[in-house]
Every structure is written in structure tokens, then in C-alpha cells.
Amino acid sequence: MKALVTGATGFVGSHLTRLLIERGCSARILYRSQNKLSVLGDLEYEAIAGDLDDIALMEAACADCDAVFHVAAKADYWKDDDRDALWRINVDGTRNLLTAARSAGVDRVIFTSSASTIGIRPGAEPADESDAFNLPPERFWYAWSKVKAEEIVAEFVAEGMDIVTLNPTVIIGPGDLNAISGSFVIEAARWQWLAPVSSGGLAVIDVRDVARAHFNAVERGRSGERYILNSANLSYRQWFGLIASACGVRPPAFFMPDWLLEPTARFIELLRALGIKTPMDANQTRLGSACVFFDGAKAQRELFKPSIDIETSLKETFAWYEQHGYIKRDLLTRLIGLV
DSSP: OEEEEETTTSHHHHHHHHHHHHTTOEEEEEESOGGGGGGGTTOOOEEEEOOTTOHHHHHHHHTTOSEEEEOOOOOOTTOOTTHHHHIIIIIIHHHHHHHHHHHHTOSEEEEEOOGGGBOOOSTTOOBOTTOBOOSOGGGOHHHHHHHHHHHHHHHHHHTTOOEEEEEEOEEEOTTOTTOSTTHHHHHHHHHGGGSEEOSOEEEEEEHHHHHHHHHHHHHHOOTTOEEEEOSEEEEHHHHHHHHHHHHTSOOOOEEOOGGGHHHHHHHHHHHHHTTOOOSSOHHHHHGGGOBOOBOOHHHHHHTOOOOSOHHHHHHHHHHHHHHTTOSOOOHHHHHHHHO
16 A cells, blocks of 8 residues: 555654554655654655645645545644644645545545544543534634534545544654643653642543554545544543653642632633743633543444553653653752652
């Protein structure tokens, strides 16, 4: 199989590119930054420099490919700093890529979306692919941009194009250069037992399982279908407990009551308006009481079975961040560890 991977220097894209090559496939990548090619090490691949704005270039990149993995996205989950860029890359870029793939006669496209496009059910009931997005778009602009990208995918499917959509939950694992979900680990290692824990929870999966699901989707996925990729639903107490264990620090000692989440979110908004960086953003804080759980049974029946448990994934994530200098042991961190 000859495949194009957009976003190949990103977290999921780099693991997927590595897997494709390990499985004997011919990989072509679309990349923007020469500096980030280092994440692919000494792998053998064909590289094309460019971005999603250039349809003609993308059509050339898609030429002769059996499959296209559209992984590229602006993954600013909790940032609204540049909404225009989010829209241009995640929405317009998806339309441009699909237009190019169709013109090039690509057999199948695997589109990497997000579980954030799926609605949250009340209580701790896991949502599935049938649940529509139900959060305020203005507060969750990244998720909304992916919702609109999925609408574009649906348009192309209705016109006869073969596209499978994958919706990963929170992705963890080694190799996250941008420390997106990995920021959980970095901040927990820094603040240790001082990190507050709220009543909600999240769904999580290892990046290598996400890559396997992408690979298998080429032959096993059903066109026009969405697949939630998830390994585990964990309360925040469980989640931060596992992270603390992986980092070798004491687990969080403070529980944040639900009534305090909104005032805290407003205080975070004030701090950010003053230019002060915070580990979490206001909207992330507001979701602190929600159990954002997902049912990954459909993908596990049709595409893959998770092979890496979250405890192992977190340990390997911490080890990678420590090895690459992301874990800072400054005076404050050492003092917290002594108290």
C-alpha cells in the first residue's frame, strides 16, 4: 500500500508513519516544518513540503496513493488564541484535502477527527457515535471546528467518496513534542500532591493504539462511519492517581467541589486577560464536574483491540518527557516534594 500522511510530524501522524513503514507500506508525508522531521528519525519516506491551502500541491501529493490519512490539524483544544487559523486548517483544510484526494482518484481516505465532536451524556454514562455535539461552540472552538470538518466529510461521502472517520479520545503516550495531552503528566510531575482533583472524568487511549486503528481502518472500516477510539474511562481521581504513580510522586490531596469550578474558571479568565499563563484554561475547568466518557465498542469490534494499558502508557510517557528535558525539577518542585 502506498499512503499519504498529512500531519506526519505530529503526535499521531509520526506514530502512524512509523507503523506504515514497519508494515511494509510506502509512505509519503506532507509536512510544514523542516525542524519537526527529526521526530521521524531515520525512517525511509517521501517528503513533500507544503500546507493544506495549496490544493494543486496536495493533488500531486495524493497522486498514485491507495490511501490518504488526513491527520493534520491545529489541535489547540483549550486555546482560542487564533480562531481563524483553527478554521482555516481544520475546516477549510479538510475540504481542500478531500477535493485533492478525489481529483487524484484516491481509493480511501481515513479522516482523523476527535471524540470532542461527540455529545456528553449525563452522569457517568459513556456516549457513542450517535450522540450529537452538545457543548457551547463559542467555548469549545476546537471541537466545533472538527464538527464542521465532519460535516464536510459527510458531504463528500454523500457524493460517493470513500471516507472513514476516526474519533480518538484523550491521546497519551511517548513522543508528544507539543505536550498536548502530555501536559497532564508534566504538570502533575511539577505540582505533585498540590494538583486539585474534581468530580468528573475523562476517556483516554495510547497513541500507538490510535495508530493501529488508523492502519486497520483502511481494510476494515466502513465508508461513511465514525469510530470512537477509546481504551479506558477514568475518574479524575483515578487518572491523576495513575499519573502520580507513573511520575513517582504523591497523588493529589485536594478535592475541588463542583460549586468552586465556575468561580475558578472566571478567575483563570482574569489571569489570562492579564497575560498570566495558567496550567488549565477556563473552559477546561468548567468541564471538571463532567464525566466525559465514551463507548469505544464499535471500533473495538471492527477495527482493533487496545493493546497498551493506560498505566503502562503513562509510565512510558513520563520516561519520554524526562529523557527529553520536559520534566523540570526546580526549587519549587523539590520543595513541594519535601512537604
